[in-house]
Amino acid sequence: MKIITFKITLILIFLVGSTALGQEGKLKRADKKFNQYAFVDARKIYLEIADEGYSSAELFEKLGDSYYFNAQYEDAERWYQKLVSNYEAEIRPEYLFRYSQTLRALKNYDAADRMMNKFNAVNGDDLRAELFEEEPNYIRNIGYQESNYTLEDVRAINSRYSDFAPTEYEGKLIFASSRDTGGASKRIHKWNNQPFLDLYSTRVSEESYSRPSRFSKELNSKFHESTTTFTNDSKTVYFTRNNYNEGNYRKSESGTNKLKIYKSTKKGSTWSTPVEMPFNSNEYSTAHPTLSPDNTKLYFASDMPGTIGQSDIWFVDINEDGTYGEPKNLGRPLNTEGRETFPFKSLNNDLYFASDGHPGLGGLDIYVLGTKKDGSPDIINLGEPINSSYDDFSFIVNDSTQVGYLASNRKRGMGSDDIYRFVQEIIPPCEMVITGVVTDSDSGELLPGATVLLMDEDNVLVEKVTVADDAIFSFDVACETSYVVRGSKEKYNPAEKSAVTPAKSGKVTVGIALEKVIRKAAVGDDLFQTLGLNPIYFDFDRFNIRPDAAFEISKVLAYLNEYPTSKIDIRSHTDSRGNDAYNESLSDKRAKSTMAWLISKGVDRSRLTAKGYGESQLVNECSNGVKCTEEEHQLNRRSEFIVISQ
Known part of the structure; x- marks a missing residue:
């Protein structure tokens, strides 16, 4: 029996070992294909291994990636979710970011934000994390942007395959497509299981398009071509191609064929044999070129040494003799640790690009490089409908016609990537005025001569202006800007109001109501309350006016001078402690002492009356024999200045 058990054990060990060796072999084959970007072939093997019950963080990472890099986000989400759920301790920060991007593409923004918060916790020095922290309400802010674009799928030229990278050229639209045009042999790219890309051309007449045809047999090869940019004289083209030229197919040391930028010149109707740029390399990719409006700079995407993220936007100077300067990275904040790619320079010298590193709606979004008020760079998301929750990229626009194109793999398209045409509404310059009237807050009367200041945020x-008899002020200001309007006038307290101007031309009305420093009181009012006086103190058993008391009484003097017909009754009170008759006498002396001080300062005697009431008018229950706190007694030791006539 023991012998039989031993044999069974050996057989099981052999079977388990064989299975493990088989899985290890499959993993090696799959990893090799994955590293060569043959995602479709690699995925098939990874799925077989997963179906056999094998599980690891690396397997789930690569399965997720095989879908993620082909924008198949529903499937990517499945495997990234398994990764996060089962291998939380092993997950690398980049996969928290990719999972967040995947969830964002599926419009599950709350879950996407939770993943970004986890990403920030472990990778807070990453610019993508910093940008998320700076703008946690990015979805709302992008959604609130008022778009002036109308967008439509150009179904006349799109196919069920990938169509992207449009470029205007001599009345035509040049673009890249992996469409199957038939032929004896059909070569398939293992990244996405589609035919290799070629350059195609369609003639554009108003909003109609001719049937697309291959652009140039000299430029197209049996591998990928895409993303063209032409010089102003139409005689030179820069474009992207695999590392393949004149029959030579080259790989990096790791066995990967990279992308390179090539140049060709036109002689008659024929394009010359392409030559590669001197800054290309077998070890990294350069791709998606675009020329500056004056053709002195070439912008492109690359992962060459010095790149911040997965790919950055770079540029080189094109010298007058046709040579090229050293590549320069555009740096932060444009480039992030994510993907920045597909740059485009418009006639107005605006730089557009696609990125998944900046806050966006999902996948690649399209941005334009702007400038903040302080002169620092501003990365602006173009918002919907230009951007969607999927990949949006290869944006171009003709600033003179306001017509442009972009590519997107959003669901409503015909193929995996479609070309969309958009029209940008021409909006006249925004003209904005902040205007208003300066008035007295109590009477509503106009206040000519008031000063009004306009301050920025x-x-x-x-x-700065001084208002005329009509008390109206007016400032020409910028739209979508925060301001502060501040008014002032002698004998009035300054007042200010904030104003935020809208995006459309018009005016913002801001009324400035100034309150008098000394406001007119009604008959029966106590100036102690109206003027906000502090308690008026006398030395113990004294009735002479102390300096601190004089300071407070001087406010009453100022009121009497401001309103020369008003009359007041000065009333002095004590608390209940001490002899009643004595308290009445002392308080009367203090009231009359206060009146004498005002008369000495020029107030007519006929405008003043004064009397002491001792403890006869207590404001609480602290009468003789009642135990009270010092604070309660203090309430009874008070001075009143009652307005009896105006």
């Missing part, structure tokens, strides 16, 4: 003076 940093409290820096923009403009």
Whole structure:
């Protein structure tokens, strides 16, 4: 029996070992294909291994990636979710970011934000994390952007395959496509299981398009071509191709064929044999070129040494003799640890690009490089409908016609990537005025001669005016800007109001109501309350006016001077402690002492009356024999200045 058990054990060990060796072999084959970007073939093997019950963080990472890099986000989400759920301790920060991007593409923004918060916790120095922390309400902010684009799928030229990278050229639209045009042999790219890309051309007439045909037999090869940019004289083209030229197919040391930028010149109707750029390399990719409007700079995407993320936007100077300068990275904040790619320079010298590193709606979004008020760079998301929750890229626009194109793999398209045409509404320059009237807050009367200051959001003076008899002020200002309007006038307290101008032309009305420093009181009012006086103190058993008391009484003097017909009754009170008759006498002396001080300062005797009431008018229950706190007694030791006539 023991012998039989031993044999069974050996057989089981052999079977388990064989299975493990088989899985290890499959993994090696799959990894090799994955590293060569043959995602479709690699995925088939990974799925077989997963179906056999094998599980690891690396397997789930690569399965997720095989879908993620082909924008198949529903499937990518399945495997990234398994990765996060089963291997939380092993997960690398980049996969938290990719999972967040995947969830964002599926419009599961709350879950996407939770993943970004985890990403930030372990990778807070990453620019993508910093940008998320700076703008946690990015979805709302992008959604609130008022778009002036109308967008439509150009179904006349799109296929069920990948169509992207449009470029305007001599009345035509040049673009890249992996469409199957038939032929004896059909070569399939293992990245996405589609035919290799070629350059195609369609003639554009208003909004109609001719049937697409291959652009140039000299430029197209049996491998990938895409992303063209032409010089202003139409005689030179830069474009992207696999590392393949004149029959030579080259790989990096790791066995990967990279992308390179090539140049060709036109002689008659024929394009010359392409030559590669001197800054290309077998070890990294350069791709998606675009020329500056004056053709002195070439912008492109690359993962060459010095790249911040997976790919960055770079540029080189094109010298007058046709040579090229050293590549320069555009740096932060444009480039992030994510993907920045497909740059485009418009006639207005605006730089557009696609990125998944900046806050966006999902996948690659399209951005334009702007400038903030302080002169620093501003990365602006173009919002919907240009961007979607999927990949949006290869944006171009003709600034003179306001017509442009982009590519997107959003679900409503015909193929995996479609070309969309958009029209940008021409919006006249925004003209904005902030205007208003300066008035008295109590009477509503106009206040000519008032000064009005316009301040920016940093409290820096923009403009200053003195209003005329109509008390109206008016400032020409910028749209979508925060300001502060501040009014002032002698004998009035300054007042200010904030104003945020909208995006459309118009005016913002801001009324400035100033309150008098000394407001007119009604008959029966106590100036102690109206003027906000502090308690008026006398030395113990004394009735002479102390300096601190004089300071408070001087406010009453100022009121009497401001309103020369008003009359007041000065009333002095004590608490209940001490002899009643004595308290009445002392308080009367204090009231009359206060009146004498005002008369000495020029107030007519006929405008004043004064009397002491001792403890006869207590404001609480602290009468003789009642135990009270010092604070309660203090309430009874008070001075009143009652307005009896105006």
